[in-house]
Amino acid sequence: MMDNADHKTIDLGSGVSSVVEDPLLVQKRRSQIVAAATELFSTQGFYRTTIKDIAKLAGISSGLVYQYVREKEDVLLLVLLDVIDAYAREIPTSIIGIADPIGRLVTTIDAYCRVIDRHRAGAVLAYRSTKSLSPPRRQLIQQKELETNALLAAELKACMRAGLVRKVNIDVLVYHIVMIAHGWALKSWFFKSRLSLDTYIRESTDIVMVGALTPAGAKRYAAWLRKKKQQ
């Protein structure tokens, strides 16, 4: 999909084309480029980072970058997709094998906060730089954000159906939780010196849970916490 006239090809599902054909080489070089770019973009910003900076940190020449990417903006897209795909990969695995709806919900929130923590630089970058993408690519990123939200929404709906979560507006509640997770990254300059991630997650989860649960849900939540503590 999305070849162009010349003979530049290969896509790897991101919409970014490469001159080099060998998929293994493309993957290797792109991951070098993305690693370097993530570091530089998040310390200096997209516009202050030059392709030469990225190439140097990645240990390749500036011209070579353009064998794997058509333009600088492509690099930004690859960086952002890299973070977002980490969400989609890591959050679902966290709840495998948990049956209790409340347990699944709490674990999803916990996992979301922890992925964000691991990818703090990239998470903040998404807020800073998504607007630097072309509109269709910006939309792609937003689309992926919605898919991550859907993971959370699914658990909330399950709890709601089971009468454990109050019938509040789902969109509002989902973003409420999303902003808790993102807030840890966005406000890390504040929290870093005051709270551990564990404390942040515990306190934040407690507030939303109490706010969102029905009395029946609250009972299950208390039971879940008891079980966690002793285990």
Place this chain on the structure above:
Amino acid sequence: MMDNADHKTIDLGSGVSSVVEDPLLVQKRRSQIVAAATELFSTQGFYRTTIKDIAKLAGISSGLVYQYVREKEDVLLLVLLDVIDAYAREIPTSIIGIADPIGRLVTTIDAYCRVIDRHRAGAVLAYRSTKSLSPPRRQLIQQKELETNALLAAELKACMRAGLVRKVNIDVLVYHIVMIAHGWALKSWFFKSRLSLDTYIRESTDIVMVGALTPAGAKRYAAWLRKKKQQ
């Protein structure tokens, strides 16, 4: 304060110096520049906006901008201070004359969300562009954010002392609420077509309030809502 060797002077409390001396003229021109820059920075971003763009939209020449500002970054600082000062001006006035601690808290949250809504472009810009400032200026902005948070923290503490709010971590609860307000701007691409600001505020406030209040607080909150509805 903060003159420099030459004879360039005038400060107006922002740390940005101007060649022109007349404070009234400085204020007038800077407000033209800030208005133009706010619009352009938030649609195109800081780096994609040229001084010429700003000058043109402000109806002046590009050279004149440099009579009121030393460098492009100064313009960004002025834009960000303009938004943040709006918070500090508008939030406190909202609770004048309210005695009930719960009423004050709810009103503060409401006011915070509404200032953010009015200054949506600037609020998002703060997330996108604060890192483009020099470190001391970035700190100035963070300092001002803390001052805004303190307004909220004061109301929360009052409620806590009165036994209306549970003894949760204040910093976490403050940022919880801050992220609700900022979330409206940051995620307006999502909410815009789905919810009104009023609904967003009502639903969000309901969730945090239920999450944070003691039974006594909940009673007062219900009473406050009843009073609001009939009034």
Place this chain on the structure above:
DNA sequence: TGCGACTGATTGAATGATCAGTCAATAGAC
């Protein structure tokens, strides 16, 4: 009142630096 300095505001063309993106040349694999 009328006129010629003087002061400070304003203009926009010119300068110089910075980079994204290109491409001719080279290296290395098979």
Place this chain on the structure above:
DNA sequence: GTCTATTGACTGATCATTCAATCAGTCGCA
């Protein structure tokens, strides 16, 4: 010997910033 990957010097465009020139008042003085 062919084909692909890689290099890095080069080009052209884009701005931030400067500055010489102009303009608009204002004041002093006849």
